[in-house]
Amino acid sequence: MLDLSFNAFHGTIPPSLGALQSLLSLELSSNRLEARKPSDWSFITALTNCTSLQLLGLGDNLLEGMMPKSLVNLSTSLYFLELADNQISGIIPTEIEKLINLTFLDMSVNDLRGTIPIEISHLWQLQYLDLSNNMLLGEIPPTLGNLTRMDQLYLGSNEFEGDIPPTLSNINLHSADNDIAYREECVRDCMVLAFDCGLSCSSESPYERSDMTKVLKELSAARERLLS
Structure with a gap:
């Protein structure tokens, strides 16, 4: 040795x-x-x-x-x-x-x-x-x-x-x-965003619901990030 x-x-x-x-x-x-x-x-x-x-x-x-x-x-x-x-x-x-x-x-x-x-x-x-x-x-x-x-x-x-x-x-x-790790994080963040959008659209009070224009913008941004 x-x-x-x-x-x-x-x-x-x-x-x-x-x-x-x-x-x-x-x-x-x-x-x-x-x-x-x-x-x-x-x-x-x-x-x-x-x-x-x-x-x-x-x-x-x-x-x-x-x-x-x-x-x-x-x-x-x-x-x-x-x-x-x-x-x-x-x-x-x-x-x-x-x-x-x-x-x-x-x-x-x-x-x-x-x-x-x-x-x-x-x-x-x-x-x-x-x-x-x-x-x-x-x-x-x-x-x-x-x-x-x-x-x-x-x-x-x-x-x-x-x-x-x-x-x-x-x-x-x-x-x-790695790109692998980034994509996993990206998917997770996009899923959270989609879930939040779903909750905001399903509120019982119409005053608490998000308008569809805002929801579509948020979902579109999530889609662009996921595909980038």
Whole structure:
């Protein structure tokens, strides 16, 4: 086990760490470690030699650019992978499904784009998935509901759209700041407005009833908001 987190280390991560072939845990989070160009990511390829690696923490550093393809060739014993709070770009590789024993995956607060690959749904052991604060788009894959061990799913502050799949009803889903969340709030507000209009039109006293011109304006405004 090697824990160097919460220090002020800077520079690139040395590929020589790959020589620690019996390494079980590598925690480098909360430093100022850099990956400015593709060759700076060579340490990931080197870590594929650590065939017993179970935990890799790289969060809260200065890692930039696309994550290397060799990431998915890390040990299949890996159950914890944290890449949060960096500047990683590109798409989530479909081959992520090769890390079959992941229970914790955090890629939040990066610049990831594209859609959530359906292949993430093949990580059957996954319990915690955080993809929040990226630039992900499209619809949330209904197949995420197949992850029966999933307890926490964070998808907020992306550009997802469409409906929340009913298959996720048993998962603690955090999806604020998406078009999904906005539409849910909008529907709720419009329903309240329509209900209020209905009550004001059904008052027993004619003096308390809203005139139809006002009601139509309010309903028209609600319709425009809902369809915008």
